[in-house]
Each structure stands twice: as structure tokens, then as C-alpha cells.
Amino acid sequence: MATVLVLATATGCDSGDKNTSRAASVPTGLGQFYGQKPAWKSCRNGFECATVQVPLDYTKPSGEKVGISLIRLPAEDKSERIGSLLTNPGGPGGSGVDFVRQAARSFGTDLRRRFDIVGFDPRGVASSAPVRCNTGPQLDEFFATDASPDDPNETNRLGSESKAFAQRCKAKADAELPYVGTLNAARDMDVLRGALGDQKLTYYGASYGTYLGAFYAEQFPKNVRALVLDGAVDPKLSSTDLLIEQAKGFETALRAFADNCVKSGGCAFGNTPDAVIDKVSSFLTSTDKKPLNNTRDSRKVTESLAVMGIARALYVKEYWPVLRQALTQAMQKGDGTLLLALADEMVERKANGTYSNQTDANMAVNCVDKPNPANLATYGKAAAQAKKVAPRFGPFVVWGGLPCVYWPAQTEQAPHPITAKGAAPIVVIGTIRDPATPYKWAQSLAGQLSSGVLLTFDGDGHTAYLQGNSCITKATDEYLISADPPKNGTTCR
Known part of the structure; x- marks a missing residue:
């Protein structure tokens, strides 16, 4: 029962200013990946699907490649579109494609109007070169x-x-086993950011998705626009x-x-x-x-x-x-x-x-x-x-x-605090009686991050944003749109 939940050029107002700053640099040798243009095709009910290639081993970018499956619900207002909101539902092992297909229309109205809601299956998961061991x-x-x-x-x-x-x-x-960890999945997210045309990343991650988001911020702090980490995992444990x-x-x-x-x-x-x-x-x-x-x-x-x-x-x-x-x-x-x-x-x-x-x-x-x-x-x-x-x-x-x-594959690295020094403000949401990601983890991660902002939901259940609490929805949506976070320590009931 082991832990068993991108921006094109902005055309909008003040939030666009925060998203059109100087483009992030492309890591050496990875230009072919960052320069991809996803071939979006309709995949039922208003969704579009595509595949983006990433290297299996980032130290050998000319070697074997992995196809990362993507899905998006396009922004409803093209004239006010800010870009894409990349998402991850957790797991690890949860399908981000399935998540967006099921939950995209539950995101806030303003978010759906101004962002493409984008999901992806991380490497090793679902339709992205899945690891399969057992019948x-x-x-x-x-x-x-x-x-x-x-x-x-x-x-x-x-x-x-x-x-x-x-x-x-x-x-x-x-x-595959040595390359499916969070370190590489976070690198993939930056390739997705580039391939989707985003100069900085806007992201919503739930549960394990917070761990993935924190690893992204640690490796690419200057590429962070706005990250919401909902139901945090503590990386130092x-x-x-x-x-x-x-x-x-x-x-x-x-x-x-x-x-x-x-x-x-x-x-x-x-x-x-x-x-x-x-x-x-x-x-x-x-x-x-x-x-x-x-x-x-x-x-x-x-x-x-x-x-x-x-x-x-x-x-x-x-x-x-x-x-x-x-x-x-x-x-x-x-x-x-x-x-x-x-x-x-x-x-x-x-x-x-x-x-x-x-x-x-x-x-x-x-x-x-x-x-x-x-x-x-x-x-x-x-x-x-x-x-x-x-x-x-x-x-x-x-x-x-x-x-x-x-396990036959070696561990990537030892547990350690993640500070993501130099990153824009990152909002960490904790639910006080969360069964799977205890509230103290959200407190800890928000404290570790140099730009961490804690938003508390005094409630039950695992993660907060999609529970429909108006206070959480408003605070989260306003931050993702404007990149201005709520006051640190804000509590919603």
C-alpha cells in the first residue's frame, strides 16, 4: 500500500508582463527537445492530444528517447490567454492525461478562460513508456x-x-528503471515548458505532484512563474x-x-x-x-x-x-x-x-x-x-x-531540504486533516522553500483545490493568473 493527484506568448494584462520576461536558456545539447512543436490532434470532447520526445538518459541526449503523452483543454478566451497550466495529479504513477480528461472542467472558471489546462503522463506511467512488471x-x-x-x-x-x-x-x-525517478521527470517538465512555448512554468501539482514540482523548482528556479503545490510531500524525510x-x-x-x-x-x-x-x-x-x-x-x-x-x-x-x-x-x-x-x-x-x-x-x-x-x-x-x-x-x-x-536500480540522491533559491513565490497548500499527506508536510515544505507561501485548508480529505472550497479556489486562481501569492499563513475554512 505504498504511497497508494507551457505558456505561449501572453496577450493579456499585468499577468502577461510576468510571463513574457526573457526566455529561459536551453540546456546544452537539448535544443532538439526544447524546440519541438507538439502536433496537437483532437481527442474527443474538446480535448487535444500530442506527444513530446525527451531523452531517456539526459547525459546521453542523442541516445534512446521516451515519448511523453500530453493532453490539453484549450483556453476558452484566446484574446486573454496567458498560456498553459501544467498539472500533475500525484501517485507517483497517476496518469496526468486521465486526470485532465476527468478534472479539467472542475478547475476555476477564470483559469479555464485564460489557460490551456495541460496534463502529461510522466515517464514510466500510463501511455509514456509505461513500466510493467506484474500480471x-x-x-x-x-x-x-x-x-x-x-x-x-x-x-x-x-x-x-x-x-x-x-x-x-x-x-x-x-x-528503464534507473531513469524513471522524479529527478528526470522534473527535467522532462522543463522540456515540456519549452516545447509548449512557455518562457516560464505555471503549474498545479497535487500530492506526489508537489514533490515533482519542488524538484522542478530546485533544478530550474529561474524558470518558475507560479507553482501551486497542493497536499505537500516533505522532501527532507x-x-x-x-x-x-x-x-x-x-x-x-x-x-x-x-x-x-x-x-x-x-x-x-x-x-x-x-x-x-x-x-x-x-x-x-x-x-x-x-x-x-x-x-x-x-x-x-x-x-x-x-x-x-x-x-x-x-x-x-x-x-x-x-x-x-x-x-x-x-x-x-x-x-x-x-x-x-x-x-x-x-x-x-x-x-x-x-x-x-x-x-x-x-x-x-x-x-x-x-x-x-x-x-x-x-x-x-x-x-x-x-x-x-x-x-x-x-x-x-x-x-x-x-x-x-x-530493487535492482540505484537511488538517485539522498533526501534533503529543497530551497529553490531564486524562484518566484511558490504556494504550498496544506489540508489540516489530510490522510495521505499530513499537514505538517505542507508546513515543512513551505518553510524550506526560500519563496514558499503557506495556504491552509481547515478541512478533511486529500488535497484541497478541487474540493470546491470558494476561499481556496479564489486564492489559488488569483495567484496562478497574476503570479501574486496570497498572504503567507492564510487559512480557509
Whole structure:
């Protein structure tokens, strides 16, 4: 369950002035990439699609190339168009093409009027030379394996499954694995900026997309026009510390769900938040001993799949009624069908048993982005620490990253603070009860960035901008259009 969301010449007013400053320089040897002109073609419902080439290895620009898939919803007012708003929905492993196709028209009215809303599949993801390691049945087995081992045999089995995952990636994608990390994806973003005709980058990144955006700002600070980093990931944390803190975030979200259940009335799980959480804990313990049946297929709903289903529902507050229904069915009838449906949605498993490449790509990026513990025993210590501070989610979240211990590709660099000195103001949005990217990460990233500005959403759910809060929408849209940030420390409710 590892962390399982460009400007043409401006013709407008004051915001155009900030976007038509001297063009960014092209890195040596990369002119052929920056000078590309995407061949946009209609791809249904008002969208246009294209492909831009980037080098697989930036140290060998004349070598193998990777096609980066793009999609855009053109600006509605060509006379007032500022340029393109590049976006990334997170993951790592999330398809930016799918994100824009699904969510572009949910962006603010003023943004859609003045920007092309652009999405891209990062290298290794979806339609951009996807990393594919596992078959559907292999991923079914991986996700169903007990990720909260109670004895050495269960721990060793988890280790064997994780090692097999890594070995399959080596067998099927060995040549790609060293180059799919965030460092190279950020370089690709600057090529996209140039190929799209933008002198500086305007960007919205959610979840892992904040990490990608921060890496971009670190490498190309002078090319930043306006960056919104929504649901921040803290770049200075180690791989296991990130997972432990994420697990604590899910615990915070579970308590918010429990509180909401009690206050809404008719909560079937208890009369106090503590009682609800105790009931969920007891349910998970019983599921560990006796997995649930489901009516979708022959799979058993193990404790790991049940936790994954709960976690998926905690991402979005609108899913909380669904979670109440899923838990009621599971606890009262022994029916894990709805929990399994939520778990399948989390990892993009289709009804026919196939998966998108989200899981393979997620692991491939995470495993090269940061160093990992050297062996199973050392990794187990981090999982034990996670269980102490996040009893329900800690083991599952941390053990989910175990394949990285056996990963065949080397880590790009050690964790470190990102300052992006010299960059224009960068807005970091944090949601106080965010389950997947804890609020403290937004506080930390905004503090690290030399030009960081913290915008807080006092709410629930993962990321803030597309939740429809008028205060967040107004502050974000005004900044992206004008490049003038809101006051540091602004809070929206």
C-alpha cells in the first residue's frame, strides 16, 4: 500500500508582463527537445492530444528517447490567454492525461478562460513508456499478502512476495528503471515548458505532484512563474519516515471519520469516536484470522485488502457514507464486497482482473527516489515503529514499500531540504486533516522553500483545490493568473 493527484506568448494584462520576461536558456545539447512543436490532434470532447520526445538518459541526449503523452483543454478566451497550466495529479504513477480528461472542467472558471489546462503522463506511467512488471494475478497475490505480519513465517512470506515483485521488474523493465525517478521527470517538465512555448512554468501539482514540482523548482528556479503545490510531500524525510508519517495521517483521518459518524447519528459502530475506532480495530483483527467473502469474484478479503479499502474511502470525505456502508456490511454480514471494491479502486484494478500500471510505476519511482533500508530485518524495525504510532495503518503502509529493499536500480540522491533559491513565490497548500499527506508536510515544505507561501485548508480529505472550497479556489486562481501569492499563513475554512 505504498504511497497508494507551457505558456505561449501572453496577450493579456499585468499577468502577461510576468510571463513574457526573457526566455529561459536551453540546456546544452537539448535544443532538439526544447524546440519541438507538439502536433496537437483532437481527442474527443474538446480535448487535444500530442506527444513530446525527451531523452531517456539526459547525459546521453542523442541516445534512446521516451515519448511523453500530453493532453490539453484549450483556453476558452484566446484574446486573454496567458498560456498553459501544467498539472500533475500525484501517485507517483497517476496518469496526468486521465486526470485532465476527468478534472479539467472542475478547475476555476477564470483559469479555464485564460489557460490551456495541460496534463502529461510522466515517464514510466500510463501511455509514456509505461513500466510493467506484474500480471493481474501476481498483483492480486501481492496485495492480498498479510502486510501486518504476526510471526517470522508471515514476515518471510511478505519478504518473498516483495522480492519477487522487484525481480519481475528487473526482468521486464531493467533498462528503464534507473531513469524513471522524479529527478528526470522534473527535467522532462522543463522540456515540456519549452516545447509548449512557455518562457516560464505555471503549474498545479497535487500530492506526489508537489514533490515533482519542488524538484522542478530546485533544478530550474529561474524558470518558475507560479507553482501551486497542493497536499505537500516533505522532501527532507527518509523513505520510511515518509511512510510512517503517512500512516499517522490515515489515523488522523480515521478519527475524523469516527467523529463524523457519531455526530451524524445512527452510527452502527459506537457512541463515541474511541468506541468506533476500537470497533474498527477489532474488525481488522478478526479479518486477519478469518478473511471475508465477496460477491465480485473468488478472492478472499484479507486484512490487508480491508485496510486498503478503508484507506481509499478516507481520501475523500464524500466517500465516508460509502465507508459506513462497507463496514456495516463487513461487520454485520461478513460481506467484504464493498470494501474490496474500494480497495480495487485504490490500486486501479479493473473488473476483468487487469490493472493499470499505477502500482508498478509507483514502486519504480519511489524505489529510485530515496535510499531504503538494507534488508528485511532493518525494514521490520521501521514497521514496528509505525505500528506503535499508527496501530491500524502503520504496518500496512510501511510494509507496502518493502520491494524497494530488493530493487535492482540505484537511488538517485539522498533526501534533503529543497530551497529553490531564486524562484518566484511558490504556494504550498496544506489540508489540516489530510490522510495521505499530513499537514505538517505542507508546513515543512513551505518553510524550506526560500519563496514558499503557506495556504491552509481547515478541512478533511486529500488535497484541497478541487474540493470546491470558494476561499481556496479564489486564492489559488488569483495567484496562478497574476503570479501574486496570497498572504503567507492564510487559512480557509
